[in-house]
Amino acid sequence: MNIAIVGVGLIGGSIAITLKEKKYVETIIGVDKDEDNLKKALTIGFIDKALSLDEAINTADVFILSVPVDVIYNLLPIILDKINDQQVVIDMGSTKEQLLASVDGHVRRGRLVACHPMAGTEHSGPEAAVQGLFDGKTMIYCDVTNSDEDAFDTAEAIVEQLDMHTVFMNAREHDIHTAYVSHISHITSFALALTVLEKEKSQGRIFELASSGFESTVRLAKSSADMWVPIFRQNQRNVLDVLEEHIHQLQNMQTLLMKEDYQAFYKLIKKSNKIKRILK
Numbered sequence: 001m002n003i004a005i006v007g008v009g010l011i012g013g014s015i016a017i018t019l020k021e022k023k024y025v026e027t028i029i030g031v032d033k034d035e036d037n038l039k040k041a042l043t044i045g046f047i048d049k050a051l052s053l054d055e056a057i058n059t060a061d062v063f064i065l066s067v068p069v070d071v072i073y074n075l076l077p078i079i080l081d082k083i084n085d086q087q088v089v090i091d092m093g094s095t096k097e098q099l100l101a102s103v104d105g106h107v108r109r110g111r112l113v114a115c116h117p118m119a120g121t122e123h124s125g126p127e128a129a130v131q132g133l134f135d136g137k138t139m140i141y142c143d144v145t146n147s148d149e150d151a152f153d154t155a156e157a158i159v160e161q162l163d164m165h166t167v168f169m170n171a172r173e174h175d176i177h178t179a180y181v182s183h184i185s186h187i188t189s190f191a192l193a194l195t196v197l198e199k200e201k202s203q204g205r206i207f208e209l210a211s212s213g214f215e216s217t218v219r220l221a222k223s224s225a226d227m228w229v230p231i232f233r234q235n236q237r238n239v240l241d242v243l244e245e246h247i248h249q250l251q252n253m254q255t256l257l258m259k260e261d262y263q264a265f266y267k268l269i270k271k272s273n274k275i276k277r278i279l280k
Contacts, residue, residue, distance in 0.1 A: 003158075004029040004060035006053070006075070008041040010120060011092055012066030013129025015162065016046040021131060024161050031056050040126040053079070062088045062154060069093040070230035073102060080108045088151045090115055090158070094178060095234040096142045096171035110148035113155035116140040116174065117164065118182070122222040134162040142171050179238035184246055186220050186228055187239065193221035 003019065005012040008030045016028050030047035032038050038050040051059065053075075063079060065072050072093045079089055080103060089112045093099055096114055103109055119137035121128060139159050144152055159166065169177070196218070232239055256265045 001025050001062065002027045002029065002060045003062045003064060004031055004051070004056040005047065006031045006056075006063055006065045007067035007071075008032045008037050008047060008126050008129075009066065009124050010128040010133075011117065012064060013041060013044070013046050013126050014131070014133035015064060015066070015092075015158075016041075017129055017131045018134065018162055019158070020046055022161050024158070027059075029056050029060055037126050044126055044129070046126075046129060054082070057082045057087075060087070062090065062158070064158075065089065065091040065093070068227050068230045069095050069099065069234050073099050073234070076103055076112070077106065080106050080112065083108060083111060085111065087111060088113065088154045090155050092117060094182070094231050095175055097175045098234045100143055100146075100171045104146075109146055111151050113144070113147045113151055114142040114171070115155065115159070116142065116178070117162075119164075122219050124224040124227065134164050137164050138167055139164040140167050140169055140174055142169055142174050144168060175235050176238050179235055179242050183231060183235060183239050184242045186223060187232070187243060188246065189218055189220035189223075190228075193218050 001024075003016075003025050005016050005028060008016070016030075019025050020028060027048045028046065030038050030041045030050045031053050032041070032050075038047075041047045042050060056063070057079070063083075065075065065079075067075070072091050076089070076091065076099065083089065085108070091099065091112065091114055093114075094116055096116065100114055103112065117134055117137060117139050119134050121130075121133075139162070141152075141155075147155075156166075253265065253268065256262075256268070
């Protein structure tokens with residue numbers, strides 16, 4: 001099997017590293033608009049060769065799309081137009097509803113398997129790719145009844161190599177829940193970083209005093225704007241919904257502090273501690 005990784009950064013590169021380590025594929029082809037990224041991927045060694053998209057379409061059996069979601073949105077119809085009825089396309093985008101609606105009537109919609117690996121780091125680019133990134137993490141499959149059975153079997157076999165748990169959702173459900181547990185975390189981290197940079201003018205003091213708590217909370221603020229702005233754009237409605245609730249919670253805490261109602265604040269914190277029942 002020949003696999004083309006379209007987007008040789010953190011996700012695509014980490015998939016390639018695992019598949020090469022397990023000797024699951026014959027050839028891994030890298031496709032990326034950034035020539036420097038392709039050179040780095042070749043040097044690191046997780047792709048065997050670099051090709052243009054059209055060259056890859058003539059060569060690869062499977063295409064794994066691991067580029068920003070706006071790029072997937074633009075590329076997907078083009079790829080589906082050009083592939084044959086045996087090739088498989090697996091998209092790894094973090095939003096699904098708009099994307100899948102855009103190809104809903106495509107004659108080769110069945111060759112697409114929509115996936116979202118709930119894994120990653122704040123780093124980007126080929127150098128960020130690591131072995132074991134997906135171990136024990138969750139892969140979400142979306143709208144699998146719209147995928148051909150053999151296409152899904154191919155995607156499932158690849159995901160099994162990544163040692164992931166699997167969950168099935170429809171596209172709308174996916175976008176709602178990822179807004180709640182992933183997208184809001186990034187907005188919060190970006191906002192916290194901006195707050196500290198605005199209020200704490202001494203960068204040296206930030207470096208000296210930043211505890212592990214601050215570092216872990218603000219870590220996501222190092223994430224790529226090229227990746228996250230398209231996610232917020234495509235999932236705007238759901239992100240705004242959860243952001244409104246988040247702002248409400250912050251305003252409630254602000255009000256309690258202004259009133260010096262620490263008993264009520266204590267109860268809020270104790271209520272938030274219930275998350276420990278879910279996240280162990």
